[in-house]
Amino acid sequence: MSRPGGPPAPAGTRPRPIGAAPGRPATRRRRRRRARSAWWLIAPAVLTMLAVTAYPVLYACWLSLQRYDLRFPDQRGFVGLDNYAAVLSAPVFWTDLGATLVIAGIAVAIQLVAGFGIALTLRRAVVGRRAVHAALLLPYGIITVVAAFAWQYAATPDLSFVSDRAWLAERWSSFAVVIATEVWKATPFVALLLLAGLAAVPEELLETAEVDGASAWQRFRQVLLPGIRPVLLVVLLYRILDSIRVFDTVFVQTDGANGTETLSLLAYDQLAGRLNLGLGSAVSVLLFALSAGTALTFLLVFRADLRQLARREER
Template sequence: MAKRSNLTRARLRAAWIFLAPMLIVLVLVAGWPLGRTIWFGFTDASLSNMSVYHFIGLDNYLVKSGGAYYGVLVDPVWWHAVWNTVRFSLISVSFETVLGLIVALVLNARFFGRAVVRAAILIPWAIPTIVSAKMWGWMLHDQFGIINDMLSHLGLISHPIAWTANPDTAMWAVIMVDVWKTTPFMALLILAGLQMLPSDCYEAARVDGVHPVKVFFRVTLPLVWPAVMVAVIFRMLDALRIFDLIYVLTSNSEGTMSMSVYARQQLVDFQDVGIGSAASTLLFLIIAALTIVFIFAGRVKVSD
């Protein structure tokens, strides 16, 4: 027992030694900027002069002055950005999960040319987001976009639609582009989970004559559920901090403004590092809280 305990301690020491360089780099690359951002959220720093600033406590978050409240927490634009981000994340990730599961099931089946289809399905995800956004921006253009042209020839619309400029369609246009781009990512993660499923369960179900639909809900879905939840958590993390796609397609429009776009507007357009850092800190806390909720709600074991 003593030898085993000494061996375990030796392995733990070796593990920490090998992990130390990565942890140091992670602290320098991620921890230091995050700490600076949180600190600036308690100051009146301005982008025009970052060397001169004063500690003002929680004033950037909430302060009462002259009988009125000011700060990020009472800014209606901020809360509208929060709602836009949450709505975008829930809708897009839901569509991507369902479509990704369907694509993964298809790619997991045996058919001629499966390797080529698996490679081709990853093309939308492989294209950089900025390139995808610009490409779809041209396609959705109300004057010379191919989407309006196709819908007009099919008789589905009588006049061109400004998809990204119209408040009624802008968010749905952004969601559509995001679903097109990141569904392959979800399919890839779920497919990895499907590849690890034991074949004996399916052989037993086939021998017993169980209907394929019942096999999916009783066998496949429960077994692949951990992989699905991991994919959902990864995509939710990415969706909650969405910036580039929304900013390229709709710029600073309040109808589609996300929390990241709001923080960028405060930091760059208004030169207010304090407010922008406070918004970024709130974004970090919201993402961390929702991630914990999804881990517990989805019954995901982090250790596995």
């Protein structure tokens, strides 16, 4: 199937005669009918998505333009962008943004490197592959709150089986615990996706490179990496989007103490703690904009790679 902007159709597909109408009327009608029934088929899903995502997002935008504090019901009213001004001028917003980026940045970097390492090792595994895959998925399958508690206990003196240091009593050691938890949980996910990506790199290509005298590093840089680049980018995007919204680990382990509060925790504090729906929604909308902006930037910058991945999936 060729698409606009794509590469020329590979040999074997029937080129459309120049100047000819796109198909006979009967075919066209059939195609239109099929398109219509396709719309009917996806309509329930689209409507459900609109109801459970678009509506809350739009409602949050609407709330963020109001002074709306449940404790002062009489003062409710439209205030334009006042809430955004209050949020963006508050030092705590920028501190929390910093904490969010520290956690997300370091955690994702470690996840990628460690995940890649595991994937490369597993690729060579001959026996017990299934068992290893299953074991690898365990941390990913464990509920985040449970994992967060386990790591919290490990970092608490007297309860710990690791060390007698109060890890969660200071800022940077708290970050270390939070990041360790995030890494422990998400690395398997990264490893398995990258492993799937590696499977798409033909073994002969690597063998040829080896025969031609390429070193291990050269084979990695010039054969493996380009081969899994699209998968790598998708994994990276998933992990970044997930990590920007980090909530449960921090909520359980420090509840934002010692400068570890993240943006999602900040929004939660305004909404559930202070009942200030206006301010809280403004923080949520900004967090949403940050995620959406990241995703869009990704899609624009790496358009070619992602298209290549989509093509590969079609095959």
